[in-house]
Structures are given as C-alpha cells and as structure tokens.
Amino acid sequence: MSEIKEILVDENSKLFDKTGMFYKKFPSDFRQIRYFTLLVVQKAPPEIKEINLLEQQISELIKNAIKHGNKNNPNKFVHVWFSFSEEHAHLIIEDEGEGFKRIEEWNEFNRKRLECFQNQNFEEMEKYISFVTEDSDEYDSGNALFAAVEYWNGGVVFNNKRNCVAVLKRFPKKRHGLEIKSA
Amino acid sequence: MEIKIRRSSTIYIIDVSGDMDMYNAYKVKNLVNKMIEKNIQNFIINMEGVNYIDSSGIGALIYVHSELKKRNMKFRIANIRGTVKKVIELTKLMGYFKITDTVENAIKQIKAEL
Numbered sequence: 001m002s003e004i005k006e007i008l009v010d011e012n013s014k015l016f017d018k019t020g021m022f023y024k025k026f027p028s029d030f031r032q033i034r035y036f037t038l039l040v041v042q043k044a045p046p047e048i049k050e051i052n053l054l055e056q057q058i059s060e061l062i063k064n065a066i067k068h069g070n071k072n073n074p075n076k077f078v079h080v081w082f083s084f085s086e087e088h089a090h091l092i093i094e095d096e097g098e099g100f101k102r103i104e105e106w107n108e109f110n111r112k113r114l115e116c117f118q119n120q121n122f123e124e125m126e127k128y129i130s131f132v133t134e135d136s137d138e139y140d141s142g143n144a145l146f147a148a149v150e151y152w153n154g155g156v157v158f159n160n161k162r163n164c165v166a167v168l169k170r171f172p173k174k175r176h177g178l179e180i181k182s183a
Numbered sequence: 184m185e186i187k188i189r190r191s192s193t194i195y196i197i198d199v200s201g202d203m204d205m206y207n208a209y210k211v212k213n214l215v216n217k218m219i220e221k222n223i224q225n226f227i228i229n230m231e232g233v234n235y236i237d238s239s240g241i242g243a244l245i246y247v248h249s250e251l252k253k254r255n256m257k258f259r260i261a262n263i264r265g266t267v268k269k270v271i272e273l274t275k276l277m278g279y280f281k282i283t284d285t286v287e288n289a290i291k292q293i294k295a296e297l
Contacts, residue, residue, distance in 0.1 A: 033205065052266045056237055063205060063237075117275040125279060129245055138209075141242020147273035 005149040006107045013157040015166035021081040028070040044084040057151050060144040061093045069095025089169040099162030194225040200232025203240030211243045227289045231262035259289035
C-alpha cells in the first residue's frame with residue numbers, strides 16, 4: 001500500500017527559505033494565468049523531465065492563488081519565488097487573501113479518496129471525486145490539489161495564515177558518462 | 184481547443200484537440216449536455232489530439248462521466264497519452280474513468296454493452 005501524502009501547515013519548514021530564489025509579482029488576472037506560468041517556467045532548464053507537467057502543476061498553484069486566494073481582485077497580487085535545476089523545482093506562491101482554512105478537512109477527504117483508490121472501490125470513490133466548497137463555482141473541478149500532493153514529492157506546505165504555499169519537486173538524478181564495473 | 188463530432192452507427196465520437204484547460208474545458212461539458220438533450224446515448228471522447236490538460240479539463244471529464252453514468256449511458260475516453268495520461272494518473276482517476284487505447288476498442292466495448 002502506498003504512502004498517503006498530506007498538505008502540511010508549518011511556517012518553519014525549510015521550503016519557505018527564499019535564499020537565492022527568483023521573484024515575480026503578478027496581478028490577479030485570471031486570463032493571464034498560463035502566461036504568468038510561462039514567465040516562471042522559462043527559467044527552468046529544458047532538460048527537466050516532463051516540463052509540460054511542471055508547467056501544468058505551477059499553473060494550478062497560480063490559479064488557486066488568483067481565484068481562491070485573491071478572489072480575482074485586481075487590486076491584489078500573487079507573489080512567486082522560484083528556483084529550478086535539472087534536479088529540482090522549488091516554488092513559494094503567496095496570495096493576499098484570507099488563506100486556505102480547510103486544509104485538515106481536505107487531508108481527511110483525500111485520505112478517504114486514496115483508500116477508495118487503493119481498494120479500487122470506484123463506486124465509493126464517487127463521493128470523494130472532487131473537493132467542492134461554498135467557494136467553488138461550476139468552473140472549479142476541485143481536483144488540482146490531489147495531483148499536487150502526488151507531483152510535489154518534496155512536500156506541499158502552507159504557512160500559518162495559509163495564504164502562502166511552498167512546494168518542492170525532486171527530479172531523478174541524471175547519470176553522466178559510463179558506469180565502469182570492477183571485475 | 185478544437186472539437187469535432189463524428190459517428191459510428193449509434194456511437195458519437197467527440198474528437199478533442201489542443202489544450203483542454205481552464206479557458207475552454209467548459210465547451211466539452213456544454214457540448215455533451217446538448218447531445219444528451221438530443222437523446223444521444225453512446226459517447227466516446229477521443230483525446231488523441233490533446234497535449235495539455237489541467238484540473239478544469241479533468242473536471243470536464245469527471246462531469247461528463249458522472250452525467251452519463253447517472254443516465255446509464257455508455258461512455259469511454261480513448262487515446263490518452265503523454266502529459267494528459269500523467270495528470271489523470273496523478274489525480275488517481277485511472278480505473279475510475281473507462282479508458283481505452285484506441286477509438287476502435289472503445290467502439291467495440293460499447294457495442295458489446297448494447
């Protein structure tokens with residue numbers, strides 16, 4: 001049975017260390033989310049495996065910040081710190097909203113969802129297919145964070161106010177040169 | 184994103200291409216709703232031309248799956264690959280969706296259920 005991953009709340013997590021990271025600030029313009037994402041991802045080395053997937057995952061975090069954090073308020077901004085190498089992608093994304101208050105509920109929901117998946121109980125899983133709140137609208141799918149906790153294998157951590165999320169992806173190390181085995 | 188519809192006997196194949204994202208995934212939901220109103224019963228969404236999907240695209244597929252299941256209609260998703268497949272895997276929806284590797288196999292499976 002695979003490990004059940006969770007969203008953490010830990011302001012002291014080392015994932016919030018911004019040393020050496022690039023920074024960009026974006027207005028809460030829903031129409032430009034993918035463009036903003038490209039401005040960030042262009043700093044990533046092209047050797048990164050599945051760079052389209054990295055782009056998609058970053059886009060989800062920026063979308064959450066603009067839509068759910070800042071409620072598309074044009075006077076509020078999203079702040080993004082980022083660093084990339086062939087072996088990692090590290091981002092901190094902060095909005096100016098009230099914070100994601102339902103993290104514990106989300107973790108419990110995801111735990112039940114994963115139990116259904118692990119037992120291949122898709123009838124029961126129907127109940128846990130999307131995490132929808134009173135904030136959700138018909139365009140919300142309520143599934144972005146399920147993929148996020150799986151993708152960001154170095155962690156998904158919120159600050160105490162829960163309006164800032166830090167994520168880390170570790171990519172497998174590439175081997176260069178030939179491996180010489182001794183006799 | 185571009186959507187085309189074709190038909191194989193009573194089965195309607197929706198060919199989607201381009202990016203299925205937050206800006207246009209709703210078009211798939213709207214189209215399927217209109218097709219349901221026209222009493223169409225059997226659906227395949229062919230994802231062969233989709234290179235990018237986000238949570239809104241996944242949400243559209245969940246919506247279609249759930250609406251058609253409620254009505255006991257037949258539905259398959261065909262030809263997922265690359266990043267699209269990876270996002271569906273990360274979201275743990277392999278097995279929840281009925282997925283086939285080709286449109287032909289989707290047609291065969293639906294015909295066997297009719």
